[in-house]
Amino acid sequence: xxxVRKTRISDLTMRVHPxxxxxxxxxxxxxxxxxxxxxxxxxxVVQDGRxxxxxxxxxxxxxxxxxxxxxxxxxxxxxxxxxxxxLMVDIDADVEAASAWVRQHMVLPVTEDFIxxxxxxxxxxxxxxxxxELMEHHVALRGRALAxxxxxxxxSQAHLVQSEKMASLGQMVAGVAHEINTPLGYVRSNVxxxxxxxxxxxSALVASRNLxxxxxxxxxxxxxxxxxxxxxxxxxxxxxxxxxxxxxxxxFDDTLHGLEQISDLVVNLRNFSRLDRARVDHVxxxxxxxxxxxxxxxxxxxKAEVICDYGDLPSVECAASQINQVFLNIxxxxxxxxxxxxxxxxxxxxxxxxxxxxxRIRDNGCGMPEEVRARIFxxxxxxxxxGQGTGxxxxxxxxxxxxxxGSIDVVSTPGEGTEFxxxxxxxxxxxxxxxxxxxxxxxxxx
Amino acid sequence: MNAKPTLLFVDDEERILRTLVxxxxxxxxxxxxxxGEEAIALLREHQVDVVISDQRMxxxxxxxxxxxxxxxxxxxxRILLTGYAELASIVGSINEGEIFRYVQKPWRLEExxxxxxxxxxxxxxxxxxQTAPVVANQASAAGIMVLDRTxxxxxxxxxxxxxxxxxxxxxxxxxxxxxxxxxxxxxxTDLQLPEGDISDALRLLKAQQPELVVVVVTAFRDTxxxxxxxxxxxxxxxLPRPVSQNMLLRSLESALKHHDLLRERPAxxxxxxxxxxxxxxxxxxxxxxxRGYLDRLRGRTSPA
Numbered sequence: 001x002x003x004v005r006k007t008r009i010s011d012l013t014m015r016v017h018p019x020x021x022x023x024x025x026x027x028x029x030x031x032x033x034x035x036x037x038x039x040x041x042x043x044x045v046v047q048d049g050r051x052x053x054x055x056x057x058x059x060x061x062x063x064x065x066x067x068x069x070x071x072x073x074x075x076x077x078x079x080x081x082x083x084x085x086x087l088m089v090d091i092d093a094d095v096e097a098a099s100a101w102v103r104q105h106m107v108l109p110v111t112e113d114f115i116x117x118x119x120x121x122x123x124x125x126x127x128x129x130x131x132x133e134l135m136e137h138h139v140a141l142r143g144r145a146l147a148x149x150x151x152x153x154x155x156s157q158a159h160l161v162q163s164e165k166m167a168s169l170g171q172m173v174a175g176v177a178h179e180i181n182t183p184l185g186y187v188r189s190n191v192x193x194x195x196x197x198x199x200x201x202x203s204a205l206v207a208s209r210n211l212x213x214x215x216x217x218x219x220x221x222x223x224x225x226x227x228x229x230x231x232x233x234x235x236x237x238x239x240x241x242x243x244x245x246x247x248x249x250x251x252f253d254d255t256l257h258g259l260e261q262i263s264d265l266v267v268n269l270r271n272f273s274r275l276d277r278a279r280v281d282h283v284x285x286x287x288x289x290x291x292x293x294x295x296x297x298x299x300x301x302x303k304a305e306v307i308c309d310y311g312d313l314p315s316v317e318c319a320a321s322q323i324n325q326v327f328l329n330i331x332x333x334x335x336x337x338x339x340x341x342x343x344x345x346x347x348x349x350x351x352x353x354x355x356x357x358x359x360r361i362r363d364n365g366c367g368m369p370e371e372v373r374a375r376i377f378x379x380x381x382x383x384x385x386x387g388q389g390t391g392x393x394x395x396x397x398x399x400x401x402x403x404x405x406g407s408i409d410v411v412s413t414p415g416e417g418t419e420f421x422x423x424x425x426x427x428x429x430x431x432x433x434x435x436x437x438x439x440x441x442x443x444x445x446x
Numbered sequence: 447m448n449a450k451p452t453l454l455f456v457d458d459e460e461r462i463l464r465t466l467v468x469x470x471x472x473x474x475x476x477x478x479x480x481x482g483e484e485a486i487a488l489l490r491e492h493q494v495d496v497v498i499s500d501q502r503m504x505x506x507x508x509x510x511x512x513x514x515x516x517x518x519x520x521x522x523x524r525i526l527l528t529g530y531a532e533l534a535s536i537v538g539s540i541n542e543g544e545i546f547r548y549v550q551k552p553w554r555l556e557e558x559x560x561x562x563x564x565x566x567x568x569x570x571x572x573x574x575x576q577t578a579p580v581v582a583n584q585a586s587a588a589g590i591m592v593l594d595r596t597x598x599x600x601x602x603x604x605x606x607x608x609x610x611x612x613x614x615x616x617x618x619x620x621x622x623x624x625x626x627x628x629x630x631x632x633x634x635t636d637l638q639l640p641e642g643d644i645s646d647a648l649r650l651l652k653a654q655q656p657e658l659v660v661v662v663v664t665a666f667r668d669t670x671x672x673x674x675x676x677x678x679x680x681x682x683x684x685l686p687r688p689v690s691q692n693m694l695l696r697s698l699e700s701a702l703k704h705h706d707l708l709r710e711r712p713a714x715x716x717x718x719x720x721x722x723x724x725x726x727x728x729x730x731x732x733x734x735x736x737r738g739y740l741d742r743l744r745g746r747t748s749p750a
Contacts, residue, residue, distance in 0.1 A: 174530075177529075177530075178502070178529050178530040181529025181530070181551045181552060182459050182462065182529055182551065183461075184529075184551070184552040185462055185529060185551035185552040185553060186459070186461045186462050186464070186465045187552075188552045188553070188554075188555075189462075189465040189466070189469060189552075189553065189555050190465050192469075192554075192555040192556075193465065193468055193469055193555070242472065247468055250464070251464075251465070251468065254461045254464060254465065257461065258461065298530075301504075302502065302503075302504045341504065341505075
């Protein structure tokens, strides 16, 4: 707003030569006909520098339109006919205040302009139309400033959304790294063990092969045979002593299990981010919940047992990566609300009308009082210690659900727990599908 | 008692336990526990030489297990084996667990074998030392060296310990100079000094002078760095800045006691042996300075 160039009343001032109150009506009428006054609606009546009133072209016309008007009134002084309560504006007045005042007091149709005074002294005339024009210009400028402010707000909001995303991404990556480290730990160790085993068993195999060669060789002496037999017996005995043979199979089972877990995590990571999928997709929310649970497992598994009660769901049209983000956010909040070890219940169903899906996520954590509950979707509201939450997670979740024309509600009782209830329509209406916000938000991921 | 040394592995993932048991059972008697409670029960029941615990477990964390182990089986060496390096757990493992090594998952079997073998050697040697007579305790007024940019810590410590010689320095060079003249028992130091980060210097110092007990006071929060301080410098305590006065004095108290213990039983020194420091040529000037100091020190004390 500071950018609006200040126009002052003095810039609007027209130097109109005033007329004395004693001037005759007929002479005033002649003045109005003069070229210099062609654009003027009215003329100021001034005495000793002080304005007494205005006489409008319209008032003169009314006089002359009467029968014999010119003859009867033409010689009379103008002060008898002037408007002695004209619109007056101080030259130092604020343009906006002046315009508001003029608009409030002007008479329609506009037949008079206003007098500009400085400490009661006549300074000139101002046209109502130019004042209104000026205001219009002001409004336009302000509109532009507002648009600019709005654009920069949007940009900083997008920036905030991005940094919240990065923060939760960082958390997620750290969690997933830990999840992968555990299976990776035993897989690596098992493979190293297997390598040792192979080298141990291979020496037994070599010894046995040597023995067989020796036995099949007609020229072999008894001594040679007994030597090979001894070595082979020792080697195979040491292998069987080591218990390797019994251990190898479970070792490989564990290894495969670990690899399975790692690939599971990777698949889920990919499903979760949906980078390789269309922005708006048809997804089964049960799968979305599963992938959010896997990604958040590191944060959740030590805090709660998770019970999933999934209904048979139709696919839902949505920006899957965003919906996943919402689920992860609510699930990690639920885990954080539990102080020791609790329970998180996730249930889904189709609403009776058949075109909405409902997801409920309930924890038996600490719950929250009403004054907290009422604010949890506010941006920057957080109950977590500084540095642990941006206060944007739920506010962004709220926006995402809203952009999908869904709803998100929360019920909470202190000491008992919290339940989030989300509803999403299965189909986005045509207008929603082209919802610029949805499209834009989805696009920002690329 | 020449039975196999006993290891105790603690992890909530049974597959981790399985592979570790398999890897170590030939040379050691291996116990395993899938929770902190179970581990504590085993510690009470058996003489354990080395405890190797995961950090993140339900109910009880690794640091809690190791802290309990410190009380139940003070002679057992403590190692944290974890895939998740959180600042809090690292600081806890130093200050509460007084651990020997911080090993990150996924581990290399060879390295883990070496680390455990070293820990076992140390326990065995220390146990023999327990029965050996105590070295005549020259009642030393153990000195404290405070190395920091500002004198606040020095003032605090001098007031709290009038009976000890407390010395102050604000650069590494200055400190080394003074330490060569009066070898201190405890070094209280920040990591960031005018000459930069002195972690490398600490590692070298500790490698050469294991009886020096190091208390680090620092504002920085780089987990990898702290892990190296455990494994390569065996710092005794890490206190976050701004320092709580109580915490500092309590740490100092226990550092001085610890130093006395080390002097009484030199075999215990090996409990604080450090990993070989990978050569860091970029810090060669620091290395040189530390070496210079150590040489001077040897010149002074070796005839004793």
